[in-house]
Amino acid sequence: MLHLDELEAQSVYILREAYSQIEPLAMLWSLGKDSNVMIWLARKAFCGHVPFPVIHVDTGRKFEEMYEFRTRYAVEWSLQLITGDCPPVEEVDPTLPPAARAAARKTLGLKALLAQHGFKGVIAGIRRDEQATRAKERVFSPRDESGAWDFRDQPPEFWDQYKTDFPPGTHVRIHPLLHWTEIDVWRYIERENIPVVPLYFARDGKRYRSLGDQDITHPIDSNAATLQEIIEELATTTTSERAGRAMDHEREDAFERLRASGYM
Amino acid sequence: MSPRLPLGSEREALKIVIVGHVDHGKSTLIGRLLYETGSLPPGKVEELKAVSARRRMAIEWSFVLDAFQAERDQAVTIDTTQIWFKTATRDYVIIDAPGHREFLKNMVSGAAAADAAVLVVDAAEGVREQTRRHGYLLHLLGVRQVAVAVSKMDLVAYDERRFSEVSREIGHYLGEIGVVPTFIVPISGRDGDNVAVNKAAVQGEGSPAMAWYKGPSLLEALARFQTVTRPIDQPLRFLIQDVYKFDQRRILAGRIESGILRVGDRLLFSPSNRTARVRSIEVWNSDTECLEVRAGQSVAITLDEQVFVERGEMASHEALPPMLSTVFRATLFWLGQKPLEVHETYKLKLGTREARVRVQSIERVIDTDTLAGRPGDRVERNGVGEVVMRCREILALDEYRDLARTGRFVVVDEYDTVAGGVISMEGYPDQRHAFAVKSANLTSVEHRVTATLRTERNGHCGGVLWFTGLSGSGKSTLAMAVEQHLFNKGYHVYVLDGDNVRGGLNANLGFSPEDRAENIRRVGEVAALFADSGVICISAFISPYRADRDRARTAAKSNFHEVFIKAGLDACERRDPKGLYRKARAGKIADFTGISAPYETPSRAELVVDTETASIEDSVRQIVDYVERNFARSRNPRKA
Numbered sequence: 004m005l006h007l008d009e010l011e012a013q014s015v016y017i018l019r020e021a022y023s024q025i026e027p028l029a030m031l032w033s034l035g036k037d038s039n040v041m042i043w044l045a046r047k048a049f050c051g052h053v054p055f056p057v058i059h060v061d062t063g064r065k066f067e068e069m070y071e072f073r074t075r076y077a078v079e080w081s082l083q084l085i086t087g088d089c090p091p092v093e094e095v096d097p098t099l100p101p102a103a104r105a106a107a108r109k110t111l112g113l114k115a116l117l118a119q120h121g122f123k124g125v126i127a128g129i130r131r132d133e134q135a136t137r138a139k140e141r142v143f144s145p146r147d148e149s150g151a152w153d154f155r156d157q158p159p160e161f162w163d164q165y166k167t168d169f170p171p172g173t174h175v176r177i178h179p180l181l182h183w184t185e186i187d188v189w190r191y192i193e194r195e196n197i198p199v200v201p202l203y204f205a206r207d208g209k210r211y212r213s214l215g216d217q218d219i220t221h222p223i224d225s226n227a228a229t230l231q232e233i234i235e236e237l238a239t240t241t242t243s244e245r246a247g248r249a250m251d252h253e254r255e256d257a258f259e260r261l262r263a264s265g266y267m
Numbered sequence: 268m269s270p271r272l273p274l275g276s277e278r279e280a281l282k283i284v285i286v287g288h289v290d291h292g293k294s295t296l297i298g299r300l301l302y303e304t305g306s307l308p309p310g311k312v313e314e315l316k317a318v319s320a321r322r323r324m325a326i327e328w329s330f331v332l333d334a335f336q337a338e339r340d341q342a343v344t345i346d347t348t349q350i351w352f353k354t355a356t357r358d359y360v361i362i363d364a365p366g367h368r369e370f371l372k373n374m375v376s377g378a379a380a381a382d383a384a385v386l387v388v389d390a391a392e393g394v395r396e397q398t399r400r401h402g403y404l405l406h407l408l409g410v411r412q413v414a415v416a417v418s419k420m421d422l423v424a425y426d427e428r429r430f431s432e433v434s435r436e437i438g439h440y441l442g443e444i445g446v447v448p449t450f451i452v453p454i455s456g457r458d459g460d461n462v463a464v465n466k467a468a469v470q471g472e473g474s475p476a477m478a479w480y481k482g483p484s485l486l487e488a489l490a491r492f493q494t495v496t497r498p499i500d501q502p503l504r505f506l507i508q509d510v511y512k513f514d515q516r517r518i519l520a521g522r523i524e525s526g527i528l529r530v531g532d533r534l535l536f537s538p539s540n541r542t543a544r545v546r547s548i549e550v551w552n553s554d555t556e557c558l559e560v561r562a563g564q565s566v567a568i569t570l571d572e573q574v575f576v577e578r579g580e581m582a583s584h585e586a587l588p589p590m591l592s593t594v595f596r597a598t599l600f601w602l603g604q605k606p607l608e609v610h611e612t613y614k615l616k617l618g619t620r621e622a623r624v625r626v627q628s629i630e631r632v633i634d635t636d637t638l639a640g641r642p643g644d645r646v647e648r649n650g651v652g653e654v655v656m657r658c659r660e661i662l663a664l665d666e667y668r669d670l671a672r673t674g675r676f677v678v679v680d681e682y683d684t685v686a687g688g689v690i691s692m693e694g695y696p697d698q699r700h701a702f703a704v705k706s707a708n709l710t711s712v713e714h715r716v717t718a719t720l721r722t723e724r725n726g727h728c729g730g731v732l733w734f735t736g737l738s739g740s741g742k743s744t745l746a747m748a749v750e751q752h753l754f755n756k757g758y759h760v761y762v763l764d765g766d767n768v769r770g771g772l773n774a775n776l777g778f779s780p781e782d783r784a785e786n787i788r789r790v791g792e793v794a795a796l797f798a799d800s801g802v803i804c805i806s807a808f809i810s811p812y813r814a815d816r817d818r819a820r821t822a823a824k825s826n827f828h829e830v831f832i833k834a835g836l837d838a839c840e841r842r843d844p845k846g847l848y849r850k851a852r853a854g855k856i857a858d859f860t861g862i863s864a865p866y867e868t869p870s871r872a873e874l875v876v877d878t879e880t881a882s883i884e885d886s887v888r889q890i891v892d893y894v895e896r897n898f899a900r901s902r903n904p905r906k907a
Contacts, residue, residue, distance in 0.1 A: 006280070008564070015565035016508070016522050023509045023578060048520070050567060051551045052513050132351065141376075159372035159602060159684050161379030161408075162675055164616050168682040184351065195552075 007191055014041075014179040015048040016163065017142055018126070021177045022048075024167035025124035028055045029085070031113075034069045035214045036199045037128035037180055040188055042080060043197050044179060056083040058125070060112045062105070063088065069214065072200045087116035117174065126177045132184045142181050143167065146174045186237050193230040204228045280351065280358040281494055284378045286405065287387035288397035292418035295456035296387060297350065297361055300486070303463035306352035356490055371400075371649045372602040375687060378405055383412035383492040385485070386437070390423045390453070394436045396636055402437075403635040403651065404600060406444050407689065409671055413441070414488045415451040421458055425476045443638050450488040453480055461485060497562040501525040502587035504665075504673050505534070506618040507580045511567070518549055519576060520567045521619065524672040526584075528566070529559045534582045536574070537589050537663035537699075543570040579620035581663040581673065589663040589673060590692060591699040593814055594627065599688030600651050603680055607646040607654070613685070615656070617664060617676040624678075627657040627867075654688075655865075657813075666692055694865050696780035698814060721801030725759055727898045729801040730826030731794045732890070733819060735810045735869060737861050738847055739839035740832045741878040741886065746807035748887045753894060758803055763790055765808040778858045784815050791819025798823050803898060811866040828897065830890065831872035834879050836861045 021028060030045065030053070032038045045053045059073060077084040089112030095104045117125065131140065141158060143165040158166040169175060180188070192199060202211045209222040210233075227233045285293045300306075350361045362377035378384065384405050388398050405413060415437055423429045434451045441448055454461045460476050465484040483491075503526030511518040528534075532545050548557040549567040560566045576582075581589055601607045607626065615624045631640030633651040646652035667674030667689035678686035722728045732749075734742045746762045753760040769776070773789060776782040787810050797804035810816050820827040839861065840848045851859035858864045874893050876886045 012522065012563055012565040019508045019520055019565070047551050048565070050511060050513055050516075050518060050549055054513070159376045161376045161687060162672075162677060164677045164684065166682070166684065168614075168679060170682055 007187065007194060010183055010187055011044065011047070011191070013182065014044045017165070017177065017179040018045055018048040020165055020167065021124060021126060021143075021179075022054065025175060025177070027120070027122050028124045028126065029120070029122045030055060030057050030126040031128070032057045032059050032073075032082075032084075033128070033214075034059065034065070034073055034200060035128075036192060036203060037130065037183075037188055039076075039197050039199055040183075040191055041126065041128045041179060042082070043195060046080070053080065053082055056085050056120075058113075058116060059084065059086045060109050060116065061086050061088055062109055062112070064105075066200075066202055066214070068200050068202050072198075076198065085116065085120070087112055087119075090115075122174070123169075124175045124177055126179060128180045129178055130180050130183050130185070130188075140178055140181060141166075142178050144176045144178065145169060146176060186234065189230065189234050189237060193234065203233065205232075280360045281489070281492055282360050282362065282380055282382045283384060283489065283492070284362045284374075284381040284405075284410070285385045285387060286374060286378065286401040288389065288392070288395040288401075291387045291389040291392065291395075291398070292456050293387045296385075296416060296418060296454065296462065296485075299456045299459055299462050300361075301350065301352050303459060303486070304352045304354055354486060354490065359489065371404075371600075372684075374401065375404065375408065375600070375602065378410060379408050379687070381408075381410050382495045383414070383489075384410050385414050385416050385489075386448070387416045387418050388433055388437055390417050390420050390429055390433055393433050394440065398437065399440055400635040400649070402441055402446065403444055403633075403638075406446050407598065407600060407651070408687070409675075409689075411446075412492045413446055413448050414485070414492075415441075415448045416485055417451065417453045418456055420453045420460065420477065421455040425453075425455075425460075427477075427479045430480075440638075449491060450483055452482060452485045452488055453477055454485055498525040498670075498672075499527055499562045501562070501670055503528055503532075503583050504589065504670065505566075505582040506673075507536075507576060507578055507582065508619050509578055510576065516549070516569050517573065518567045518569055519582075520565075522565045523560055523562050524618070525562045525670055527559060527561050528568070528582075530557075533585060534570070535585045535588050536576050536580045536582050538591050538661045539576065539580060541574045541576060542585065543572040543574045545569075546571040579618075581618060581620070588699065589665050589670075590697040591661050591663055592692065592695060593659070593661050593698065594655065594657045594695055595662075595664060596630070596653065596655055596691040596693055596695070597676070597688040598633075598651065598653050598691070599646075599678070599686045601646045601648060601686045603683065603685030604648060605680070606648065606650075607652065607678075607686065609644050614679040615658070615662075615676055616679060617662065618673055620662065622658050622660050622662060624656045624658045627655040629654050661698065664690055664692075666690060694780060696784040696812070698784075718799065718801070722900060725801050726900050727758055727803070728826060728900070729759075729798040730803055730828065730898055731798050731819070731823045732803060732805045732828050732830055732894070733794070733810070733816065734805065734807045734830045734832050735816060735872075736832035737834060737836060737839045737866055738809055738859075739842045739844055740834040741876075741883070742807040742809075742832045744883065745832060745876070745878075745886055745890065746805045748883065749890045749894075750805060752887060752891050753803065756891075756895075758894070758898075759801060760803045760805065761797060763794060763797075763804060763806045763808075768808075778864075780812075780858075780864075784812065787812070787815040787819060791815070791822045794819065795822040795824070798826060803894065809860050809866070811860050811864065813867040813869070816869070826898075828874065828893075829869055829872040830874045830876060830893075831869045833875055833877045838879050 030041060032042065042053060042057065073084075076082070089108040092104060092108055095107045095111065097104070099107055129140065141160050143158070143160065145158065145166065160166070166175075191197070200214065202214060204210055205225045205228045208224060208226060210225045210227060211222050225236060227236045285297060287293055352359050352361070362381060386398065386402055386405070388394055402413070415434070417430055417433050420430065430453045438448065438451065452461055455476070456462065458476070461480065461484045463484055463486045465480065465482070465487070504524040505528055506521045506524055507519055508521040511520055528545065530545050530548055533542060534545060535542050546569045548560055549569060550557045583589060607629070609626050609629050612623050612625045615622050629643055629646060629652055631653045632643035632646055633640050633653065635651055640653065643652070646654075665673040674690045676688055676690070677684050678688065718729070734746055736742050743764050743766070746764060750760050750762045768790060769786070772793070773786050776786050787808060790806055790808060794804040794806050810819070816829060820829070843849060847856060847859065848862070850856045851862045860866050874890070876889055878886055881889065
């Protein structure tokens with residue numbers, strides 16, 4: 004099997020396990036490229052359907068093109084879309100540096116939505132290669148009631164057996180893209196012709212490699228205007244994907260603290 | 268860290284795991300490997316120097332991997348990270364694994380997915396406890412390709428003799444468990460010797476520290492490993508994950524674990540034993556029809572009939588199906604806080620099947636340091652044991668050595684995965700030849716002479732006294748004595764004795780697990796017929812397997828009484844009335860119950876006769892009294 008086929012088969016397996024064993028289930032849709040791949044994989048897994056709600060946690064500060072994308076594809080893909088707002092930044096932990104504070108808004112917004120709808124499991128598109136702390140994640144990752152993640156005590160996952168039994172009150176995050184790399188994601192998008200927000204493509208010598216809130220995401224210098232060009236560019240780059248994300252470069256442990264308190 | 272991949276290649280990355288005792292240099296080795304292959308992003312080396320300086324240490328390559336504050340302070344890696352790097356010829360994914368005892372469950376998660384492993388041994392410290400334990404677990408987890416890196420050679424002044432000593436020790440241990448390392452490479456993670464390049468093998472490289480070593484560098488050793496390919500040549504195993512009904516189609520979803528499935532194939536579902544043909548393979552978003560799917564693929568199919576199949580079932584072709592059993596042996600490694608204890612029940616997860624199992628016995632607890640096994644009633648955390656598991660329901664499974672993916676399982680206690688294990692069916696029959704009625708078109712015909720009429724005439728009801736026990740326990744002796752006593756009292760009684768029946772009805776059967784099962788099946792059915800005809804049938808057969816005795820019980824419908832003729836193995840061996848134990852010990856008889864084949868002690872026998880403590884007369888009286896209490900209509904059937 005080709006590498007992409009292996010990844011696809013494994014992700015489909017994971018989505019089907021989650022759907023079978025965990026209920027109620029929802030999928031996070033950030034409108035970014037990884038999210039779109041996830042929705043695509045869900046349609047592959049469930050014969051064209053996405054049989055659970057799709058959640059967009061809206062900070063209100065996303066790029067306009069993303070909102071357009073959301074409107075269009077929610078209809079085209081027949082998604083059961085749930086959107087939720089985030090509390091204002093004033094309500095967030097003031098000891099966090101500014102960019103991390105913006106991210107924490109999203110955490111609070113997500114927690115509120117989960118509590119409101121009572122979802123037991125949430126599917127998220129994080130990948131191990133994105134960031135060092137994410138590299139330590141599990142495919143099925145328990146969270147306690149406050150959404151906290153104990154990185155010291157993670158369940159063992161082997162032989163395709165995932166942790167699907169949880170004490171009452173536990174939530175679980177499911178990560179079907181955990182083993183995908185950035186370039187895997189782009190190759191898959193190219194192969195399958197998956198639509199992505201135009202911001203990823205170069206305009207006036209700049210493009211976005213990663214999409215966060217407008218005020219904390221910075222574009223990179225690039226002329227890659229097509230999928231092929233993006234893949235070529237990635238194959239030779241040595242900077243990391245999230246280099247443009249201010250929050251990752253603030254104090255060393257800020258990201259760690261974010262994750263431990265329930266940020267993706 | 269984004270890997271640099273050449274264009275247009277969809278190369279499969281080789282998954283490797285780096286294991287060994289804590290502080291033997293695994294993380295340093297990995298940091299060094301990344302540096303040597305140019306896989307560190309720019310600025311990372313400077314960052315490392317800064318962080319190391321801040322902590323007042325020399326540059327620590329292991330810091331590359333330590334994402335957590337906690338880890339830096341403790342200098343002990345906690346969990347598995349996945350790190351990509353590449354060489355000119357291929358890509359690698361390293362799963363870093365910790366060496367400390369506490370985190371064995373994390374090491375297992377990593378190693379279970381690996382194609383190959385590097386076992387790191389500190390040259391100064393030599394082979395330690397975790398070195399051996401990891402080597403053992405690698406083997407148990409099915410990682411067949413292993414290279415050894417003897418690290419920190421700089422600390423032993425690059426001494427060749429020390430390297431030889433350590434090589435011999437680890438080579439010997441691995442040899443004992445059947446693992447042959449591909450290479451044993453002396454390295455220095457700190458200085459980089461033999462990590463990427465063996466300077467001694469390259470001309471004009473000055474005087475290298477280890478001029479005496481002429482073998483490949485570690486990176487060259489890695490290049491010789493092969494990716495593990497999917498088993499498409501093995502028998503089909505399609506594990507059902509779920510059944511969907513999003514529209515009018517009934518879709519079976521799951522993954523092909525081995526073999527190939529084609530449209531039109533006739534599938535057998537286990538354990539339900541239902542069959543149906545594959546009508547279609549459903550693919551979303553494709554114009555071309557899909558007619559075949561193979562091992563590794565997640566698929567969705569429809570069948571030509573509406574058979575009731577659900578998650579947990581295993582589909583195969585009819586020719587090479589999985590085994591069916593309610594009992595199996597397993598070698599497992601225990602990760603749980605509470606030890607594994609005999610008679611405890613747990614949840615078993617085998618593929619997509621879940622079932623409750625009870626630990627029937629712990630055959631051996633294995634010390635991974637010495638590889639010695641000893642008996643025990645528990646397996647402690649991080650320990651390895653050989654156990655026998657029993658399940659109330661029938662399970663579809665394979666021998667691990669034949670089909671790894673359907674021959675392995677995990678154990679869950681409360682909410683946690685507490686063990687992984689691999690299956691062996693040695694000594695246990697495939698219960699698939701479970702006696703399914705092969706004839707169709709059968710119509711049962713009622714007797715006009717009823718059981719009640721017979722009981723009236725005979726003064727007692729018919730039934731089965733099923734004697735079971737080890738060879739030499741006294742079954743035949745007691746059976747014949749009891750037969751005579753009962754006959755004298757006016758009962759209609761007959762003995763079916765093991766040796767007698769094996770000379771006639773069962774002359775064509777041997778002592779393999781399957782033949783033993785068939786032997787008992789036939790006797791069970793014959794005894795049931797005797798019982799039905801109003802006779803008390805006494806059967807005297809070792810009948811070692813619980814499943815077979817239960818089947819005989821079911822055949823007899825009612826009035827089946829299991830009589831455990833109890834005597835210990837030592838006592839039976841001392842008696843050795845037919846000289847069989849002596850022959851078995853001398854290896855002249857294979858599959859001898861008690862010595863080379865199992866005996867499953869009855870747990871719900873209606874009567875237990877202990878022939879070690881009771882005399883023959885007392886034992887006979889015990890049984891006859893029992894019969895009179897349970898079978899007789901009147902006190903003396905002769906006068907009925």
